[in-house]
Amino acid sequence: MDGILHPFGSAGRTGRRWSSPFGRRRERPTGYLADDAPAPGGVRLQLNALQALCRQAFAVRLAAIAIGAPFAMTNATDGLPRYGVLAAAVLGVMGSYAMLRDWDRFGPRLLAHPTLMALDLTFGAVLLLTASPASPLAYATVCTPLLSGLLYGWRGAGVFTGLQFIVLLTVFRAWEHRPGAGANTLLVAGFCIGAGIIGVTLRNLMFRFGTASQALSEATSRLAVAEAVDSERARLAREMHDSVAKTLHGLALAAEALAASADGADPVALKRQATVVADAARIAAAESRTLLSDLRRHTDLTDPDTDVLPELRSMTSDFEARTRIAVVVRHRGANPVLPGTAAHHVLAIVSEALENAHRHAGASAVTVELDVSAHEFSLHVRDDGVGLPTPATPATLAAWTRSGHFGLLGMTERAACVGGLLALDRSSRGGTEVRLTLPLPSAALPSPPTPQEEAAHA
Structure with a gap:
């Protein structure tokens, strides 16, 4: 026309x-x-x-x-x-x-x-x-x-x-x-x-x-595409930091231990350290395949709801066996059932908090508390380590990110992805406390078991 x-x-x-x-x-x-x-x-x-x-x-x-x-x-x-x-x-x-x-x-x-x-x-x-x-x-x-x-x-x-x-x-x-x-x-x-x-x-x-x-x-379309690209880049950075990067860091430590034990020429120690290196390499390869599979899957698929508590207990048991740091898990309220994506981000935040307690805080014990109410999911991770060197403010978070420490930034971004709020502070015991609050619709939460159901289950 x-x-x-x-x-x-x-x-x-x-x-x-x-x-x-x-x-x-x-x-x-x-x-x-x-x-x-x-x-x-x-x-x-x-x-x-x-x-x-x-x-x-x-x-x-x-x-x-x-x-x-x-x-x-x-x-x-x-x-x-x-x-x-x-x-x-x-x-x-x-x-x-x-x-x-x-x-x-x-x-x-x-x-x-x-x-x-x-x-x-x-x-x-x-x-x-x-x-x-x-x-x-x-x-x-x-x-x-x-x-x-x-x-x-x-x-x-x-x-x-x-x-x-x-x-x-x-x-x-x-x-x-x-x-x-x-x-x-x-x-x-x-x-x-x-x-x-x-x-x-x-x-x-x-x-x-x-x-x-x-x-x-x-x-608007160009801005939406640019925002989607930036969001995907940030997601990949978080996933690589929380999976492959951590495994490669452990692989490097195991390789250093293997090199140190080679001077003594103890066959048993060499075999044990070589096994650790091989296991870490296999884990890194598996995590890389998982990350690639996640990139290739359809984005319109909806992950099923996940009960966070069993996954959390399994994660803390593996962490305790690997680091010899005692971890106590406490739960109050309804069963913490979350959508698959939200559960993934919550578990990743807990994993990062545990790794920080192991690598940087020098902690000997960690407490993980879940509190699920009718409208809110609350998570507290406390350790008895040395605590944060400075208060966790946006300025200090940006400084840590510029120095190459992306863990806390990834935790904050994951909380924002699920509409939650993350806070980092010194605990009453002098260690570090990570607090995550996530609003939940009441209809999405299963009702807590009745005393009769608990007795029947027992």
Whole structure:
């Protein structure tokens, strides 16, 4: 539709070429015609709104012709003039009704062939010449500049408004003897000018709004893609830090121990350290495969709900066996059943807190507490280590991240991913305390077991 909206000739060699959906190329108007806004590509909302306005204009024109045709028939003389007026009225009504009822079929033809608009103007001229400028048919002529402005822009509005002025002048000469003919003609001429300006203004406003909306939509899409890429990069960084990076760090420590024990040449120690290195390498390979599988799976799959408590007990048992640090798990309230993604992030936060207690705090005991209420999931991890060197503020967190310590940042990001809140502080025993609070819908929590169910289970 956009290329046909300037069908009146070329703007000269200085104009820019632009394409038409009907296969032709037009010159982009220059000078005062450069204010014509091209139709935005790919935005149908503004084009549909413009078509609706055109159909409404044809509806008004149809009503005006239907009301004013009897005036023309009354003033027409018998014989051929009466049949001519009747034919003009029928053709004018049929044309307006066809545009109103089936715009999708006839609208493109009107856009491609502006001479059809001139033919419709001729029918209106015949009726107006017979009916007088004081009849309702005079106001049907106002629709022609309005439609030309909506469809063809400034050039079309100027051409058809000029033709309409010629028709009005001819009608005035034929009816100047009638009182009020001059005033009515002048009034309709003013309406024609205003209608043409309004049509072009509405057309340009719609197209410029469509272009701006399209640009805003594209910018929003680019921002959404960039945000998704950043989010995925952060997720990969967290997963690698909490899985492969930790395993490789343990593998490096085991390799150093193997190198140190090689000096004594104790076969038993060498075999034990080599087994540790091999196990760490296999774990790293398994974690890498898991990470790659997670990248390749469909993102629309929903993970099933997970009971956090058994997974947490299994994790702490493995940690206790590996580090010889005592871990106590306490649970209050309902069963901590969370969506799969939320459970994954909660377990990863606990794992990171345990590893920090082992590597950095020098702790000998860790306590993990779960408290599940009707609307909140609460997790506390406390150790008896040396505690944080400085209070965990956003500034200190950024400083630790710049120095290469990404664990606390990953914990904070994981809490944000599930809509929770993470707090790091010194515990009352002097160690470090990690607190995670996660709001939960009450319907998602299973009801706590009754005393009878507990007795039956026992």
